[in-house]
Amino acid sequence: MQNNTTYSKILRSVRTREELDTLTSELELLKKARYTLKKEGSFEKVLAREVQAPMAALLREALAQSSGDAASFIDGLEKILTSLTFVKLTLAFEPTEQQRARFSEWVYTNVGPGVVLDITVEPRVLGGAIIEHEGKFGDFSVRKKLEEIEI
Amino acid sequence: MELFLITSVVFGLAFVLSVLSYGKLVTKYNALKNKEEGMEELAHARRRARKIVEEAGEHAQKIIEEAQLVGKDAQGAVHRALESAVGEVSSELKERAAQELGEFRSALREQTSIAKEALEKVTSEENDRVKQEVEAHKKQKLEEVDHTIHEIVREVTRKVLGEAITHEQHEKLVIAALDDAKQHHIL
Numbered sequence: 001m002q003n004n005t006t007y008s009k010i011l012r013s014v015r016t017r018e019e020l021d022t023l024t025s026e027l028e029l030l031k032k033a034r035y036t037l038k039k040e041g042s043f044e045k046v047l048a049r050e051v052q053a054p055m056a057a058l059l060r061e062a063l064a065q066s067s068g069d070a071a072s073f074i075d076g077l078e079k080i081l082t083s084l085t086f087v088k089l090t091l092a093f094e095p096t097e098q099q100r101a102r103f104s105e106w107v108y109t110n111v112g113p114g115v116v117l118d119i120t121v122e123p124r125v126l127g128g129a130i131i132e133h134e135g136k137f138g139d140f141s142v143r144k145k146l147e148e149i150e151i
Numbered sequence: 152m153e154l155f156l157i158t159s160v161v162f163g164l165a166f167v168l169s170v171l172s173y174g175k176l177v178t179k180y181n182a183l184k185n186k187e188e189g190m191e192e193l194a195h196a197r198r199r200a201r202k203i204v205e206e207a208g209e210h211a212q213k214i215i216e217e218a219q220l221v222g223k224d225a226q227g228a229v230h231r232a233l234e235s236a237v238g239e240v241s242s243e244l245k246e247r248a249a250q251e252l253g254e255f256r257s258a259l260r261e262q263t264s265i266a267k268e269a270l271e272k273v274t275s276e277e278n279d280r281v282k283q284e285v286e287a288h289k290k291q292k293l294e295e296v297d298h299t300i301h302e303i304v305r306e307v308t309r310k311v312l313g314e315a316i317t318h319e320q321h322e323k324l325v326i327a328a329l330d331d332a333k334q335h336h337i338l
Contacts, residue, residue, distance in 0.1 A: 087338065089325070091321070091325060092316075092321065093316075093318065093321045095321075095322070095325075096318070099318070099322050099325075102322065102326075103325060103326075103329070106326060106329050107329070107338070110329070110333055110338065111333075111338050126316075127316050127320070127321060127324040128324040128325065128327065128328040129324075129325045129328035129329070129332075131328060131329065131332040131337055131338065132337075133332075133337055133338050136336070136337040137337070138331070138332050138335055138337040140327070140328035140331045140332060141328070142316075142324065146308055
């Protein structure tokens with residue numbers, strides 16, 4: 001069993017629900033190739049074939065630092081991924097990769113590790129964000145502020 | 152002896168019969184005597200009655216004569232008395248009519264006043280009700296106008312803001328929203 005430090009870079013790279021879903025699917029494919037992973041050099045082949053290059057590099061690096069085999073490494077990573085929580089953001093625009101990174105950075109700094117953004121685009125909010133986290137809800141959108149203005 | 156006895160009985164019976172006949176005769180005599188006395192009393196009474204009637208007739212004649220003598224004066228007195236009585240009755244009727252007319256006027260004035268007050272009250276209440284309805288309607292219309300203005304302003308603002316906010320401004324607004332969420336302990 002690996003500790004969280006082994007997976008920390010991988011977890012930091014998973015910023016949104018889409019990225020988490022992608023990684024989960026890739027790990028499923030790796031698990032399906034469990035028997036071939038035991039053969040010499042086969043893990044690398046499957047990794048190159050099934051996983052996107054940036055994530056593949058992180059997995060390769062993490063596996064190199066781990067003490068166990070590839071199968072137990074993947075099991076440990078899957079277990080951590082199921083324990084992640086989400087911050088749901090409803091935005092008026094589709095954020096760029098850089099903006100996603102900055103929002104994720106803010107969440108990591110202010111909320112802590114193990115939190116993933118779940119972004120939905122809804123132009124009617126006009127600006128700002130509607131935010132949900134662990135059953136709590138707050139509307140900090142421009143639309144809400146406009147509705148509160150007394151004319 | 153027997154003859155004596157029989158004779159004695161016969162004489163005795165004859166004596167008894169004689170006595171009885173005498174008694175009857177006396178009774179009859181007395182009755183006739185009484186009847187005669189009654190007749191006399193009756194005649195006497197008749198005489199007295201006739202005398203009384205004659206005296207009464209004379210007295211009546213005298214009264215009539217006297218009455219005829221005073222008739223003319225009495226007529227005048229009666230006429231004057233009647234005129235006086237009629238005058239008094241007329242005066243009393245006038246006073247009573249005036250009094251009743253006054254009472255009628257007073258009652259009419261009172262009823263008119265009550266009716267006027269009731270009418271004023273009803274009018275005032277109706278006036279208040281209409282005012283309230285007008286105010287409520289006015290308020291409702293103003294609220295509708297306000298709401299419409301709000302909607303127009305919001306719609307215009309939405310369109311303007313939706314097109315005017317840049318990506319960088321969006322990012323800043325999202326970071327500000329995250330800060331607010333943290334401040335409100337949502338994050």
